[in-house]
Amino acid sequence: MPLHQRMAGLVVALATVAGLAACGGQSSAVAPGAPSTSMPMSAPATTAASAPVAADTVSIKNFAFAPANVTVKVGTTVTWTNTDQEAHTVTAKNGAFTSPALSNGSTYHYTFTKPGTYDYLCTIHPFMTATVVVTP
Secondary structure (H helix, E strand, C coil): CCHHHHHHHHHHHHHHHHHHHHHCCCCCCCCCCCCCCCCCCCCCCCCCCCCCEECCEEEECCCCEECCEEEEECCCEEEEEECCCCCECCEECCCCCECCCECCCCEEEEECCCCEEEEEECCCCCCCEEEEEEEC
């Protein structure tokens, strides 16, 4: 067999092997509209510092508290609502309040009776943190 035919055969064989190797890889693609079953390993990226918001409701969504910084007056009841498919907690770092694990659609209410800064987190996902500032 002439050299140019052997070289052409070798090129075809290498191209076939490369093509088959590419087909054997694993994919992490999820079908459009399918729910994700994985938990992020870190907090969602933010583009700007969160300014305090005067609000009495906090949404738990996409593994984050929103708004992350809330300012309320003494006597205000704050309501947290979990809209994630994963369970979350609302737990003050100073021990002032702690919720049970909140499943999707569950809420937790806490009435702030003393002024101060209350940093809190989800104990299941400790990278989820936020703050309530209570003013007189």
